[in-house]
Amino acid sequence: MLNKNAKLNPKLFDADLAERPTRDGYGEGLVAAGEADPNVVVLCADLTESTRSEAFAKRFPDRFFEVGVAEQNLATIASGLGVSGKIPFISSYATFSPGRNWEQIRTTISYNDSNVKVAGAHAGVSVGPDGATHQAIEDVATMRVMANMKVIVPCDATEAKKATMASAKMWGPVYLRFGRAAMPEFTTEATPFRVGKAEVFWESNGGQGKSKKPQVAIIGCGSLVHYALRAAKELEEEGIGTMVLNNHTIKPLDEDTILAAAETCGAVVTVEEHQVSGGLGGAVAEFLARTMPTPIEFIGMQGVFGESGEPKELISKYGMDVPDIKEAVKRVLKRKK
Amino acid sequence: MELHEKKEQFLEEMANKIRQDIIAMLVEAKSGHSAGPLGMADIFTALYFHILNHDPKNPNWPERDRVVLSNGHICPVLYATLANAGYFPVEELMTLRKLGTRLQGHPHRTALPGLETTSGPLGSGLSEAIGIALALRLDNKKNRVYCLTSDGEHDEGNTWEAVMFAGKQGSKLNNLTAIMDRNNIQIDGFTENVMPLESIRAKYEAFNWHVLEVNGNDIAEFVAAVNEAKAIYEKPTMIIAHTIPGKGVSFMENDFTWHGKPPKPEEAKRALHELRTLEGRIKSEHE
Numbered sequence: 001m002l003n004k005n006a007k008l009n010p011k012l013f014d015a016d017l018a019e020r021p022t023r024d025g026y027g028e029g030l031v032a033a034g035e036a037d038p039n040v041v042v043l044c045a046d047l048t049e050s051t052r053s054e055a056f057a058k059r060f061p062d063r064f065f066e067v068g069v070a071e072q073n074l075a076t077i078a079s080g081l082g083v084s085g086k087i088p089f090i091s092s093y094a095t096f097s098p099g100r101n102w103e104q105i106r107t108t109i110s111y112n113d114s115n116v117k118v119a120g121a122h123a124g125v126s127v128g129p130d131g132a133t134h135q136a137i138e139d140v141a142t143m144r145v146m147a148n149m150k151v152i153v154p155c156d157a158t159e160a161k162k163a164t165m166a167s168a169k170m171w172g173p174v175y176l177r178f179g180r181a182a183m184p185e186f187t188t189e190a191t192p193f194r195v196g197k198a199e200v201f202w203e204s205n206g207g208q209g210k211s212k213k214p215q216v217a218i219i220g221c222g223s224l225v226h227y228a229l230r231a232a233k234e235l236e237e238e239g240i241g242t243m244v245l246n247n248h249t250i251k252p253l254d255e256d257t258i259l260a261a262a263e264t265c266g267a268v269v270t271v272e273e274h275q276v277s278g279g280l281g282g283a284v285a286e287f288l289a290r291t292m293p294t295p296i297e298f299i300g301m302q303g304v305f306g307e308s309g310e311p312k313e314l315i316s317k318y319g320m321d322v323p324d325i326k327e328a329v330k331r332v333l334k335r336k337k
Numbered sequence: 338m339e340l341h342e343k344k345e346q347f348l349e350e351m352a353n354k355i356r357q358d359i360i361a362m363l364v365e366a367k368s369g370h371s372a373g374p375l376g377m378a379d380i381f382t383a384l385y386f387h388i389l390n391h392d393p394k395n396p397n398w399p400e401r402d403r404v405v406l407s408n409g410h411i412c413p414v415l416y417a418t419l420a421n422a423g424y425f426p427v428e429e430l431m432t433l434r435k436l437g438t439r440l441q442g443h444p445h446r447t448a449l450p451g452l453e454t455t456s457g458p459l460g461s462g463l464s465e466a467i468g469i470a471l472a473l474r475l476d477n478k479k480n481r482v483y484c485l486t487s488d489g490e491h492d493e494g495n496t497w498e499a500v501m502f503a504g505k506q507g508s509k510l511n512n513l514t515a516i517m518d519r520n521n522i523q524i525d526g527f528t529e530n531v532m533p534l535e536s537i538r539a540k541y542e543a544f545n546w547h548v549l550e551v552n553g554n555d556i557a558e559f560v561a562a563v564n565e566a567k568a569i570y571e572k573p574t575m576i577i578a579h580t581i582p583g584k585g586v587s588f589m590e591n592d593f594t595w596h597g598k599p600p601k602p603e604e605a606k607r608a609l610h611e612l613r614t615l616e617g618r619i620k621s622e623h624e
Contacts, residue, residue: 073464077471
């Protein structure tokens, strides 16, 4: 059942649940962060409207910089601002930033310890019709391996706003990942959010006639957390108890919560709209291999590129839909000793 | 600030001392770049001993002018200049590139006082200098920003993104003076063979920069150009400084094979002898 303490939207499973893209939350968070701190500045590479940087640009024109289609410049100008007392957010599509300017982010932001927040919009295959060129499915991996870089993947627009505001208040380089498509808005203002802290959104007992403990921990990030919750609800109805963690911060990983979930359940399914290697699944697997080897199934892109299509069609085609998560739970259950 | 004769002589002697330190550092480190640092010794000396508003004992002084070294590989000249200016002990120069040193093979901002950026990978520094200059503008500060670039790094797309952006900003970035070490060499050979840059002046002018050209090994000429740049209101300034790579060491001058290697002990001895005797014109005080 839903964890009451997570204070999720009670209409979470209703068919008419409101949907918004996480990039909308970024746009709202930028304005709020800009109001809270005059040092917040925003730079964009010719994608002001679609990265939702527009509201900030209108509200604070002197603190907004249009750099044109030039992602290397986007990162490196921000680097200079970030070592000079400013808090720059750089907005583009994740395939271009941090895709095209990875080395600039590495040298001039991460290693240089410049206080820059890299915002990658249009991540995941749910970008949809634009096709594989615009669907970032490697960005968490390429940012996660970078020393001194934090990685946050908000699960809905409300959380995206909180993550944006929290990043502004936190010293140091951060990668924030957002999606294009409207996705369920299922957290609320009251839902706890702390960078580096995974939240239990769902926890059911072991099911009919079984132990009180959930049998599988589903660890997700981004919009697919809602898919994981739907899978958990259906599984509970079928007598399989699970736990669902919203693991928005991939780095630093909330090791305590993940270890506790793995100990309780003894099996894990990771869920992300990203390549299964290097992202959330990779981070969880690395950690559990070190601390408590646990069977894991990985939901995500299985080493292939996406293609054009509608967001939900693509999530289904590439095996990240509710039935896929349920099957992964059943597979991992069979692997438990 | 005008340059009187006595100060000019002091600066020339300091540049010579810095060149000797560069040779000593490189032979001790057994790796690193020789030609660029020697060629830029006059400009670094002019900046840190005459032009800049700075305080070596208070490297984070908010009112300081900012120096961004974009072509980080010539850091031996930056380190030798910073040490002689008093940012850290001159003896520490001998730790260049060694384990545990603050003098990393390429400069790392958080490792050593006096560094404004981390650099090495080429083509990023001009953008970083632009970001610093914009931040100063937002804070209504008068500090100036100097960005040292190489000619070779103008092969990088990132450099031209920065050039284009700065031209767009116009007077907003008149606190920025870029200096190009136009020494015509890069690792693979002469710049005009590897990737032609000329007319580099016309290119900058087309991007709405004010452009000056100087002999980068003539301190007085360089100082005059920097003063002129301060008077330009409408746009940022690029000073194309024509320098002799390896300047001061006869067998290194204008030879691109000295771009990325250090002198061997015997070569260093010859180089130091030449520098101490000003290429034979005076008798060394060490002899």
